[in-house]
Amino acid sequence: MNEGIGHCPIDARLQHMLSEPLVITVSFLYLGLLFAIAYWADRRADSGRSVIANPTVYALSLAVYCTAWTYYGSVGRAAATGIGFLPIYLGPTLAATLWVFLLRKMVRISKSQRITSIADFVSSRYGKSHLLGGLVTIIAVVGVLPYIALQLKAISSSFSILIHYPEVMLPGSAITLPVWQDTAFYIALLLAAFTILFGTRHLDASERHEGMVAAIAFESIVKLMALTAVGLFTTFWLYDGFGDVVYHAQQAGHLKTRLIPEGSANTWFSFSLLSALAVVLLPRQFQVAVVENSGENQLRRAIWLFPLYLLLINLFVLPIALAGQLQFAGIGVDADTYVLTLPIAHQQQWLALFSYLGGLSAATGMVIVETIALSTMVCNDLVMPGLLRRWRYQAASMDISRTLLLIRRGAIFVVLMLGYSYFRLAGEAYALVAIGLISFTAVAQFAPVMIGGLYWRGGTRSGALAALSAGFLVWIYTLLLPSFAKSGWLARDFLDLGPFGITLLKPQALFGLEGLDEISHCLFWSLTFNIGAYLIVSSMRLPNADETTQATRFVDAMKHSRPIAASLWRGSAQVADLINLTARFLGEDRARESFTDYFSNERNLDDDAELPADAETVEFAETLLAGAIGSASARVMVASVVQEEPLGLDEVMDILDEASQIRAYSYELEKKSRELEAATAELKAANIKLLELDHLKDDFMSSVTHELRTPLTSIRAFSEILRDDPKIDLAERKRFLGIIVEETERLTRLVNQVLDLAKIESGHAVWTSSEVDLVEVIRHAIDTSGQLILDRGGKLHHRIAVESALVWADRDRLMQVMLNLLSNAAKFMAKEAGRVDIELRQEPALYRVMVQDNGAGIPREQQTIIFEKFRQGSTNSAHPMGTGLGLPISREIIEHFGGRLTVKSTPGKGAIFSFELPCATCGAANPSEKTGQEA
Amino acid sequence: MAKKVLIVDDELNITISVEFLMRREGFDVSVAKDGEEGLSMIRSWMPDLVLLDVMMPKMDGFEVCRTVRADASLADVRIVMLTAKGREAEVEKGLSLGADAYIPKPFSTSELVSRVKSLLETGT
Amino acid sequence: MRRSKLMRQRLVAVFLIGMLLLFSPLIALPDQPQLLFGLPVLYLYLFGVWMLLIAAMAWVVRGGDE
Structure with a gap:
């Protein structure tokens, strides 16, 4: 009881209910529940009743944004800085208003190009470059791996705090337990198993991980409920509501008179900007927001439901922070642990257990999604290019799909183990504690090439490479290395005096820029160099054919539902070759099925492997492959079975110009053609009617001629007889003349009646x-x-x-x-x-x-x-x-x-x-x- | 022995005139008022030549012509189609059905007589 | 088409209002040491603005989930 909290004396032996085996069992039961949910959701998806098609589930899965760093750390930041924790959530709230432009476009592009990671997105945009994809992957891994370590640390320390219940005992500064006794290690292994099981069910990474997303959405509910429960307990059980907490804090002098410290307006803004970018650009956020999106319309609910979630999870942060400061006044309890230690200090064992589970859910959710996202990037953008190079010299086995799955699973395992190792190595070091915003700043380097690439056609591959490299180097120099120095891993001299004593190059006061916090400082310089390099290097040359093609696909993504750029290809290929190629990566069955679907649904053709493939088919094969191995590798593989004629930039521009003109006219044309169709139908009907009338008239004329000729025949015959034969006797002569008169009368009658009828029928009769x-x-x-x-x-x-x-x-x-x-x-x-x-x-x-x-x-x-x-x-x-x-x-x-x-x-x-x-x-x-x- | 000429026409006044013309040339003449009667008289009376109107009640001239040409025992009967329907297509049709001549109405009496005579004498 | 254009226009308006209320010198106005309803004024202001922004967004995109 030596570190027990003063005003609630209790008997340890009576209250010591949260034994280590119990907490371990509960932890594993909780993870088991996640498995069950994921399994259930996958089964539902297989039977066509997707759970994640629900926009609420989508919004909840976005809340993977709130990690253990939010769950425990917000209270810590609030205790230290007042409302300093809020920009992390206000930024994304404001950014959400723009999601209908930005995020919707990213989703549209990613679906049509089968983009599976942020590295693939950047690589694809700038002409499907392996180099660019690799660079993005390295930045992501370096920037985010410590963040994973932080989650494992949170699990580990919350565990060790909880098992000391009812004492409030903080974990020591050094991790003394050997690896095989470390719960965090087993949790990491279990998470690896979960991620492998639900993250690599399909080889095609562009297919959604329904089970994983459902589990993440569930975790979001758990962490929100847990934090709210602790908040309600603190605010309404320990105190008489918000006002009471504030009153006591004010009395005790814990309430800062100004919530925003002097001169921190920059921080306020830069943290918000950083978070607004990170909420889409962090690999896990890109994964849930873009890759796992199952319909653009889900965004409409997400843009208000996700900010609402952020608001709710932050509602009790300030009261908990103030209450913790009051309760633990004078005792060295880390504010980062208040969410857990407040219930423990008040012997609320079940609440403490629930709070622990909330933290666990926040940490595991982040680890699972981040690991899937990173492993996809590592597999497609680091390992695949190497394999492709090797296969150039040495033929690969026929079915690579199993190899690919193994690589991806291996990558998951490696990423998690690396995270765990970093956690073991870094321990309590500053480099780990401050990692949240350091990670945000790393991924913020993607923003210029991502957003620029969505709206500006001029960006080139070299521009993007220069931008990312410059931003990344500045980030390393102004943020990562200083954090190492603060952890004691580097000599502090370079931090305090500048490298070689050059003050102007002091990492956290670069070129003499002082007065900013380190994050704002780094954000400013890194983005300045990043954007500068992007614009300057991109402006050094025109985009080449590949870059122009991809620029059009990205920038014009919202203008047309079908990619027009399929026409930007010339060459020859056999459908059979393409099917064989994709079969090697996707497996025979899936490849055949995809092509059959494509031919019958998209093209209305019979599946005929004998045919030479057209541009659209080659495009389809490449996109299909991109889902499995990334767009740059897919381009290389498809090029290997296709005799491609490179298109010059001029040709590409010509085709694009033409295409855009065609688009502009197409609406007009469609309208015209509809009108023409209607007119044609009318004309046809009129023509049929005319033909009928003509036919009738013909019949009529033919009948009239016949009727006229008949009396004429008699008249002519008898006239000729009378003329030629003067010897005819008188009686006969009289008879013949009578006939002539009779027929003449008939003729007259006929003519009169024909005229009469014609008058009546034409309506001219009087x-x-x-x-x-x-x-x-x-x-x-x-x-x-x-x-x-x-x-x-x-x-x-x-x-x-x-x-x-x-x-x-x-x-x-x-x-x-x-x-x-x-x-x-x-x-x-x-x-x-x-x-x-x-x-x-x-x-x-x-x-x-x-x-x-x-x-x-x-x-x-x-x-x-x-x-x-x-x-x-x-x-x-x-x-x-x-x-x-x-x-x-x-x-x-x-x-x-x-x-x-x-x-x-x-x-x-x-x-x-x-x-x-x-x-x-x-x-x-x-x-x-x-x-x-x-x- | 005088050649036998059968006139098949439903127009009374025309048959009167044609009958007069044929008799004057010394042919043996009979008259039928419609296609059916004409056909039965062709079979029973076996004329050398038939002057056949096209537009007739009961059976039209084309039908009579077709039936006669289908009967081998009537192969020697010459057929001259007479019609008020003078279109090219109908001339073609009549000739293709096996008529020996096709004379549009109103016809010149001398031409009619000379065609009939030449058909009966030379077979052309 | 025209309706979704209007929706986007409104969302941009919400964004600009949010920028004005949260990231302009206006933010200094509610940052007062006094309490309102027993709570810090800035705290009330921030959560109030936040709530309003969410409500505005929900209103703008209402009925558009399908």
């Missing part, structure tokens, strides 16, 4: 419309043509039931109809005892006129035909001498006045032609309606 008495018309018709019937030996009967029958019509036209019907009846009535009956009837609102004969009748199939032009019924042997136009004209006339002309006939029993016309005086139909119908 109609007079007045009240006409049907009774009078019928009587007149009987007077005119009754004789015709009598001449042919028939009898005419009529039955007119009304005095008068007024209809709206043209009297002459109606007469024409009546005469036509009567002459037809006369023609067709029975030869012997022929009889024609006329009847006028009144029916509701109309009058009906019927003309009946007792002839042969009209077969059913001819009853409609007879109303068609030139289709006279031809049932009897005596040719009717009709024109074949009488009935069609009559029907037109009757219909013009709103009536109907029909025929009823039973073959053998004569025919009844009847027409009806609306009654003009019945009121049911008025004239205006009728004229309406004719229009």
Whole structure:
């Protein structure tokens, strides 16, 4: 109890419940739970019900940003600097507003190019350079590895604090335990196993690690709940709320009068900027935010939910810090441990255990994702280029996919062990404690080449290399080496006096710049050199063909959904070669499946390995490979099976210019072509209609010619006979002349009727419309043509039931109809005892006129035909001498006045032609309606 | 023995004129009013030459021509198509069906007579 | 298309407002030694601004998850 906290005396033996085996068991149970969640999520993903497609899960996975450094360290920073911990979270909050531009674009590019790490992103942007990818990887590993070590240290020290419960005993400054007794070592091994299991399920690193992401999202919930629980306990159990904590702190003099120390405005800003960059550029953040993103729309929820998470996790930081300072006043308890030591000091063993688990989740989440991200980079950008060089001299085994998986798993193991080693070596050294912001500053070096590359086409590979190298060297000189010196690993002289005593080169007051904190100082100088080198070196030459191609793909990523740059390739390749190549890296089955999918879904082609590959197919193969081995290596591999003709810069520029012009016009064109299509369809319809009409007209003309030629034939024949043969006797001569006259009359009639019908059909006929008495018309018709019937030996009967029958019509036209019907009846009535009956009837609102004969009748199939032009019924042997136009004209006339002309006939029993016309005086139909119908 | 000429046409006035012309040349003439009647008379009466209208009720001239040419026992019958439909395509059709001549209406009587005579005398 | 353009425009506005409230000389105004509701004024101010920014972002992108 020698280090026990004063005001809560307790009996150690009674309270000592958090034994070492218990804490170890709980730790391992917790990791087991992570395994279970990851396993469950992977199974769900396999069955197509992805968990991480949920935007909330995506936002939670982004919270891997909050590591043990946040969990324990924020309170420490708050105790030391007031609100100095907040820029780390305010920066990302503000940056989130711009994610719809920046992050969305990165996601779009990464998905279409199958980019799997930030190293791959930079390498791909500047012409798929191995050198650049390697440099980014080295910066990331050097910058971030100590950060992993810090997490292991947090796990290790929180463990050792917890097992001393209920005493508040801080771990000693030196790690005395041998490796095999160090819990952190076993945790590291377990995390390696987890990462290998859920991080390398697929060879294609561009495929999402669903299980891993689900586990990370779960960890984010755990750490938030744990920190909140400690915060609630501190604020509302130990004290009476926020105000009470502040009151006591003020009384005790712990509350700083100014929360922002004098002259720290630079720090405030540079920390915010740093965090805003790090939240996307840290390898683990790029992994969860870009690589694991399963849909651009997830960003929309993330941009407010992630900042909300940051706010919540920081809500209780200040009260905990103040309470810790009050509770542990005068006792040397590190503020970084308050989250754990406050519950311990107040014998809240379960809360202490929960708090420990929160810290564990914050640390493990970071380690898992960071390790996956780093191992992908190490594998694709450091190991692969070496292997490719070796394979140039010595053929690789046919299936490299297993080798690749082994490399990636090995890389995971190596990265974790390196992290652990650094933790063992560095111990309590300053270099480890301050690593959070030092890491942030290292990855901030990626910002100019990343963001510049997204919006500026002029950046070149050499510009990017110069920028990264300059920034990285300045970072080493102004931040890393000084941290080594402060840890006692280097002589401090170079820090205090400058190298070789040159004051102007003092690492933390470079060129005499003083008054900044070391982070702001480093950030300023490193970014200045970085951006300067990027702009100057890039401006020394034009981007070459490769760089221009990639620049277009990146800068114009949001402008087109399909990469236009597929056309930026010329050469020849066989599909079979490409499939074999990808099979070596992805395995036979997966390669075949991908190509079959591609051919059937994207190209609508049958999978045919015999074909020569076009540019788009080569592009597809390269992208597919990029997902597994990185874009630079994929380029090298594809080039090995493809006869490529290098394109000159001019050609690339030409194609791009053309492509952008085409894009500009394409919308216009699409619109035009839609209009054209519509117009074409209309034209087609009109044309079909015209053709039909033309056909009808042709038929009509042909019929008319036929009908004209027939009487002409007789006229000409008889005329010639009469002319050539003067010896014909008189009776014969008279007969022939009679025929000529008859045929001439027929001809006249025909011509008149054709003209008449043409007029009616074209609407040019002149109609007079007045009240006409049907009774009078019928009587007149009987007077005119009754004789015709009598001449042919028939009898005419009529039955007119009304005095008068007024209809709206043209009297002459109606007469024409009546005469036509009567002459037809006369023609067709029975030869012997022929009889024609006329009847006028009144029916509701109309009058009906019927003309009946007792002839042969009209077969059913001819009853409609007879109303068609030139289709006279031809049932009897005596040719009717009709024109074949009488009935069609009559029907037109009757219909013009709103009536109907029909025929009823039973073959053998004569025919009844009847027409009806609306009654003009019945009121049911008025004239205006009728004229309406004719229009 | 006078050659036998059969006239098949549904236009009464035309048959009257053609009958007159043929009789004047001394042929033995018969008349049929439609395609069916014409065909049966070709079979029963075995004319040397048929003057065949195209547009007729019941069976048109083309059909009659086709049927006659399909019957080997009627191979010697000369066929002259007479029609008011004077289009090129129909002339082609008539000739390809095996008609010996195709004379459009209205025809010149002297030409009709000379074509009939030459067909009956020389077979051309 | 036009709606998402408007959304982006609004997000830029939120960003600029955030810059103004958090990273301009304005930040010195609430940094007072007095307490408000028993809490440091700057603390209240920062969390208040933070909350407002989040609410504004959530409002701007509302209903856009699908």
